[in-house]
Amino acid sequence: MALLEIKNMSAYYGVIQALNGMNVEVDKGEIVTLIGSNGAGKSTALKTISGLVKAKEGSILYNGKDITSMPAHDTTLLGIAHVPEGRRIFPRMTVKENLRIGAFSVKSQKLIEERMEKVFHYFPKLKERLDQRGGTMSGGEQQMLAIGRALMMDPALLMLDEPSMGLAPIIVEQIFEIIKELNNAGVTILLVEQNAFQALQIANRGYVLQTGQIILEGVGSDLIHDKQIHEAYLA
Known part of the structure; x- marks a missing residue:
């Protein structure tokens, strides 16, 4: 059974249709990427899965449970x-405060500290900046903080929306290495990324979105060499 299964999902912003009959499966342990141009519906797909946007049609199953109407x-x-x-960190809050917000549902202080140490394993720079306000950090450090905050939830499914946006190439490489490391540690990843080459290099499978519809899907390494994909997104 797929960890995440999206069936015929459609979503709207007012009268404007953003997603049209979307079908996606993410198996446990995979990295799956959604690629497409700006406005294709990639971010809307993640927002609809997480409950920030309500699906008008179709269904979303997580571990076999229907979460279509579930709030975020x-x-x-x-x-x-x-x-x-x-990234959407809290800029006036410190690194430590941002991380603790990620563990809002955790009552055990010991467990919070254990999860924080786990975050520091992936992002040691955050440990050096615990008392620094998030808004004073570089873009790359803020991206690390945003991912670290999500990891404080100890997620089974981590959905990343454009993690490379606005970052220097060397930082992008670091972020993608960490994504692979997280996946190797057992975290399933659903990745939205405009940098199609980077995304497809690490993805088990990929889906191509165009104006709210899936137009192509396949193994990540196959999509890299697909002529249509190469001309549209990799040239």
Whole structure:
């Protein structure tokens, strides 16, 4: 059974249709990427899965449970963590305060500290900046903080929206290495990324979105060499 199964999902912003009959499966342990141009519906797909946007049609199953109408705070408790586009950290709060917000549902102080140490394993720089306000950090450090905050939920499914956006190439390489490391540690990843080459290099499978519809799907390494994909997104 797939960890995440999206069936014929459609979503709207007012009268404007953003997703049209979307079908996606993510198996446990996979990295699956959604690629497409700006406005294709990639971010809307993640928002609809997490409950920030309501699906008008279709269904979303997580571990076999129907979460189509579930609000975002409940999907989080099920183990779905969403790192939104633009990072969306709390800029006036310190690194430590941002991380603790990620563990909002955890009552055990010991468990919070254990999860924080786990975050520091992936992002040691955050440990050096615990008392620094998030808004004073570089873009790359803020992205690390946004992912770290999501990891404080101990997610089974981590959804990342444009993690490379606005970052220097060397930082992008670091972020993608950490994504692979997280996946190797057992975290299932659903990755939205405009940098199609980077995404397909690490993905088990990929889906191509165009104006809210899936137009192509396949193994990541196959899609890299697909002529249509190469001309549209990799040239």
